[in-house]
Amino acid sequence: MPILVLNSGSSSIKYRLFDMAQERTLAAGLVERIGEPLGHLRHEAFDDQGAHKLSESYPIADHRQGLRRVAELLLHPEIGVIADAGEITAVGHRVVHGGERFSQPTRIDAAVRAAIRDLIPLAPLHNPANLQGIEVATELFPQAPQVAVFDTAFHQTLPAVAYRYAIPRRFYDEQGVRVYGFHGISHLYVSKQAARRLGRPPTEVNVITAHLGNGCSITAVRGGQSVDTSMGFTPLAGLIMGTRSGDIDPALVIYLGAALGLSFAEIDRLLNKESGMLGLTGANDLRDIAQRQAAGDAEAALALAMYAYRLKKYIGAYTAVLGRVDALVFTAGVGENAAFVRAQACAGLEGLGIALDAARNAQAPRGQFSEIQAAGSAVKVFVIPTDEEQEIAQQTAAVLEMEG
Template sequence: MTILVLNAGSSSLKWKLFELEGEKEIASGLIEGIGEERSLFHLYHGAKELELTQTTPDHQSAFSMLFDSFEKEQIINIKQDLDIIGHRVVHGGERFYKPTIINEKILGDLRTLHLLAPLHNPVNILGIEITLREAPQIPNVAVFDTAFHHSIPEYAFRYALPTELYKREHIRRYGFHGTSHRFVAEETAKTLGRPLKALNLITLHLGNGASACAVRQGESVDTSMGFTPLEGLIMGTRSGDIDPAIVTYLMDRLNLNTAQINDLLNRESGLKGICNENDLRTIVQRTNGGDKEARLALEMFAYRIKKYIGSYVAVLGKVDAIVFTGGIGEHAALIRTLVLEGLDTAFGIMLDPLLNRHESGETEAIHAKNSRIGVYVVPTDEELEIARECGRLISEK
């Protein structure tokens, strides 16, 4: 079964081509910097690597460029050689929480969700529209970033707002990064040699976007992101948790409109707001050079994650493992150290400093032998998880 997975971001288009039997990755690539002055086109196919610098004005151009490269580089004929095309769709609202085969009716329903994820859902849906037009005979499957969190109980997903706002406007915690949290939970279970349903985990997806998830017996029971991806941990440019009264205060004091306050909280806050930089590698370099603002940014970032770990230990009671993933979670040993520092006394969580420095690109245990809770670094692969879910759906039909 040959599956093409498309993962469109606000300024990027990531893709992978799989032969699902054996989970073999045939080819992959990334177009980044869409809509900017300069974009990069990466393609990996066997031993071949291709990288081009160009201008990609919009996602329509990016998809056209991608499909042209399939033909030019003789990767695949999408009209003849594919069994499924899988799409990451960020927001499924309350209705969509399982992988769904797309038809025109479903597509129309998905368009109504654009307001819930205005940076991502429109480009996700654009990808579906284009592939339906290019290869109408191939099943297109949407896999939703919110789906894994559909198991969160009502007392955890509801906000303490008037009930009518939940019933009429569907204001609730949805959670995001669900595909990643599910994937690393499954991989951790394999590493431990135990069924996922027998495990309680805290999974930490740490990148420019960041979220924590409490997993009880294989199901998400709480997560840090909420109605939108803005809530929760401090991120590259997002504030994470703040007093909501700050919003109205700033709007009144600085005469900001809703678009400006939205831009402030989503694009100018987080690490960038603290030290004018959202690339963690640069922040670490500045910290090593004695930069106090950069050091503060690292401390605030790690402290917020530590608080969520403590609260999720309380939620889960027994925790089998803490799992780090995402660009920062997988590669920033310093962050892992800062996050878990001091948790030995309360929870018996202890890192092995030597193991924590390893970066093999594989799943690794990094805890000390006498740690009461395991600590693992598990590389995420959202596209592979989407391919798995597409395969399961089609096999059931």
């Protein structure tokens, strides 16, 4: 039962083909720089002999050309993993924004495509690219059901006290202005993994999940459901990120426009592309910033302290929201690999039942599950590698199963 998972960005396609029956990856890769003078494709196929890697560079005009080449490689006479495109039983698509309409994975038809298109104003950088991937995949794999898995869906269980803003109701009723939250596929996946590690069903577990990459968000999960999350109407809110500011005084936007004469487009670029760790230090890679801190750079030290301080505040807030926390989970590139971030974020939280073991934290192996709390810590602290593609594949398979 091969299921192809696609994550179509504005100039990229990330893909992975799963054999669901044997629970293994058959092939995976990335097409990037679509529409630029020189595009790149990296492909891996897996069999009993190991991985077969291929890399190509040439102009890739559009998503259709890129995905057509992916299909050719999946069927390649030497490194192909399927004999016919008809073997693919379904295609699962990551769709960033599902608004309030979609709280579950959904089989795609004309009405669903129209709804995703209607939501473009809420995700102008992402939903159009997601739609492109859906349209091209429908052409190339016409026999396969197409399934949308929405990044916002997991957060549709937020209560109104968490998702409403204290502004006139008409903006919610007429424009849908509310907290939507993002990274939902990742938060759902790692929260389920945490419950499994605790030996309990997700419905009996309260966890805080911290997805820390270039984009960052943190979520309070009660009984398997998201009840609060740091990103808001857009992915700009919440934690300090690589290039995004995270939470700021909303009046700062007014000041930037009225006092400094910045346009909305300039403010948008400033807060989304030029702020966060990049704005504080001139770099957005925490590894580089940590090296500068070790060399005595005071600005780098301050930036890392601010990053961890904001994260710590949210951990404390979500502990209050949940009342009882069974596990704190770190995931994504920074969360999985930056022991110093985990250490700073958890320092001083013993009063909340969170205590790290310094050695276990520092020695946590890359790409593997790790349990890093100290003996006697009331709250388990886990490092869990996220796997959004696997979660999408599982949700896609669930849709097929429900349809019989």
